[in-house]
Amino acid sequence: MNSSESENREPHRIAVVGGGLSGLVSCYRLLELSRGSTQPPQIDLFEQSDRLGGVFGTVPHDGYLIETGADMFITNNPGAIRLVERLGLTNRLIETNARYRRSLILKNGKPLPTPVGFDLMAPRNLLAYVRSPLISIPGKLRALSEYFIPGRPQADESLASFAIRRFGREAFERMIQPMIGGIYTADPEKLSLRSTLPRFLEMEEQYGSLLKAIRKEKQNPLKGADNEASGARYSLFLSFDQGMSVLQDSLIDAIKGHVTLQTGVGIQNIERKQNRYLVTRCNGTTSEYDGVILALPTHAAGQILSQFDPDLTAALQKIEYASAAVAVFGMPLSNSQHPLDCFGLVVPAVERRQILAVSCTSRKFNGRAPEGHIQLRVFMGGAMQQELLEKSDEELIAIARQELADIFGIQGPEDFSRVVRWNRAMPQYHVGHQEKVHFIEERFSTYPALEMAGNGLHGVGIPDVVRTAEQAAERCWQQFNRSA
Numbered sequence: 001m002n003s004s005e006s007e008n009r010e011p012h013r014i015a016v017v018g019g020g021l022s023g024l025v026s027c028y029r030l031l032e033l034s035r036g037s038t039q040p041p042q043i044d045l046f047e048q049s050d051r052l053g054g055v056f057g058t059v060p061h062d063g064y065l066i067e068t069g070a071d072m073f074i075t076n077n078p079g080a081i082r083l084v085e086r087l088g089l090t091n092r093l094i095e096t097n098a099r100y101r102r103s104l105i106l107k108n109g110k111p112l113p114t115p116v117g118f119d120l121m122a123p124r125n126l127l128a129y130v131r132s133p134l135i136s137i138p139g140k141l142r143a144l145s146e147y148f149i150p151g152r153p154q155a156d157e158s159l160a161s162f163a164i165r166r167f168g169r170e171a172f173e174r175m176i177q178p179m180i181g182g183i184y185t186a187d188p189e190k191l192s193l194r195s196t197l198p199r200f201l202e203m204e205e206q207y208g209s210l211l212k213a214i215r216k217e218k219q220n221p222l223k224g225a226d227n228e229a230s231g232a233r234y235s236l237f238l239s240f241d242q243g244m245s246v247l248q249d250s251l252i253d254a255i256k257g258h259v260t261l262q263t264g265v266g267i268q269n270i271e272r273k274q275n276r277y278l279v280t281r282c283n284g285t286t287s288e289y290d291g292v293i294l295a296l297p298t299h300a301a302g303q304i305l306s307q308f309d310p311d312l313t314a315a316l317q318k319i320e321y322a323s324a325a326v327a328v329f330g331m332p333l334s335n336s337q338h339p340l341d342c343f344g345l346v347v348p349a350v351e352r353r354q355i356l357a358v359s360c361t362s363r364k365f366n367g368r369a370p371e372g373h374i375q376l377r378v379f380m381g382g383a384m385q386q387e388l389l390e391k392s393d394e395e396l397i398a399i400a401r402q403e404l405a406d407i408f409g410i411q412g413p414e415d416f417s418r419v420v421r422w423n424r425a426m427p428q429y430h431v432g433h434q435e436k437v438h439f440i441e442e443r444f445s446t447y448p449a450l451e452m453a454g455n456g457l458h459g460v461g462i463p464d465v466v467r468t469a470e471q472a473a474e475r476c477w478q479q480f481n482r483s484a
């Protein structure tokens with residue numbers, strides 16, 4: 001056997017950088033793909049912090065189950081649910097609580113119900129929309145005239161421009177902006193419709209009007225389902241009996257023993273060295289790999305690649321991220337004058353408050369608070385109120401407490417309060433995002449087995465993140481099989 005043959009028999013070495021959901025799923029998918037292979041790859045996962053999971057986190061606390069990051073995932077995009085099935089977690093899934101499946105929108109300081117069937121932008125139940133006090137009669141007439149406004153689909157357009165063009169300014173400011181702001185912590189004047197909510201663009205493209213599209217969908221019993229919730233389409237969301245970290249823990253269990261898990265080890269640089277990648281840890285030590293999956297926010301990936309490909313770094317860093325803080329409270333339900341019989345509240349920017357949204361976490365899913373108590377998560381900051389993030393935890397708690405008192409009449413001793421900060425964790429897909437993604441992906445495709453996963457390019461939600469990670473692992477694996 002000559003030396004090159006013996007080299008060929010060495011297992012491929014893959015570095016996965018980032019131990020959030022996308023890093024864990026990348027490892028799991030690589031293991032699935034290499035199952036039965038005579039030469040499974042050697043995989044090292046590097047996570048700079050001392051825990052795996054990234055923005056995922058479920059913390060048990062005195063009978064509460066606190067979700068510090070994501071608290072549910074959508075099922076109309078199959079990425080996550082297929083993973084859940086493969087992990088054998090189907091029996092751990094729980095549905096949202098049908099009893100409280102509605103949301104509120106603040107108007108002139110008062111929490112009012114979102115009309116039944118309102119789907120982020122478009123009313124699916126016209127009667128409920130017409131009866132809602134959230135917008136004025138002229139505002140409703142303007143919104144309903146959407147049916148007759150000819151479609152003018154544009155290559156890329158801001159969410160605000162699209163919503164105002166179709167439904168008018170009042171519907172945008174009072175209902176659409178707070179819904180979208182609450183989900184993406186974003187400025188809808190900058191957010192790209194095509195990159196965030198393409199289904200609405202497709203509705204305009206196909207039917208000329210969203211209301212016409214909804215009418216058609218209603219004639220199709222499968223698509224017309226779920227018109228009776230208000231706010232996000234809550235019946236489409238699931239979580240796990242013991243919180244979202246069931247998914248993260250199960251992934252860790254599945255890869256442990258097959259993947260070298262290195263927490264507290266950040267990566268600072270990647271360079272090409274002959275046919276391999278030279279990966280430098282933050283402590284200065286280096287190792288060589290045949291493939292690298294960057295399961296990171298794009299700003300972090302850009303930093304690591306700055307000596308390797310400055311143009312790619314510049315493109316990755318053009319994708320902006322917003323920071324958010326979540327003030328979490330646990331308290332007796334009797335502290336509130338309002339029944340809090342809902343999944344949460346969103347706050348329009350025109351209300352000029354200091355919070356974006358309130359999630360009644362223990363109303364969404366059972367088991368998140370002791371009997372007779374409630375867990376509330378108050379979202380602050382985001383793209384439109386970044387300056388709030390400069391405040392201390394105590395100040396943020398005080399602001400959130402004051403807002404809860406004003407809006408819901410909440411007062412009295414709490415079981416706990418705490419702030420969770422997510423710095424530069426929420427990517428903002430601004431108008432022009434698709435071109436940035438195109439450039440970035442073209443560039444990555446010129447480097448064999450160097451892949452990008454995570455929430456920076458193709459979707460912020462868990463199913464999209466799972467898909468990017470699986471695809472990154474698959475491309476990496478194919479590259480080795482092609483060259484084997």
Ligand SMILES: Cc1cc2nc3c(=O)[nH]c(=O)nc-3n(C[C@H](O)[C@H](O)[C@H](O)COP(=O)(O)OP(=O)(O)OC[C@H]3O[C@@H](n4cnc5c(N)ncnc54)[C@H](O)[C@@H]3O)c2cc1C
Nearest residue numbers: 018020021022048054055070071072266267454455461462
């Ligand atoms: C507050 C909040 C609530 C959310 N709620 C929901 C929800 O309810 N439903 C939903 O579908 N989605 C939700 N999301 C979005 C979703 O949770 C995220 O998009 C997803 O979890 C991101 O996973 P990720 O692996 O791409 O990134 P992250 O979780 O950010 O993981 C990246 C990891 O990389 C590590 N890292 C960074 N730089 C380096 C380096 N140089 N070397 C090594 N490691 C490094 C970080 O420490 C981090 O652990 C929410 C997000 C946030 C912030």
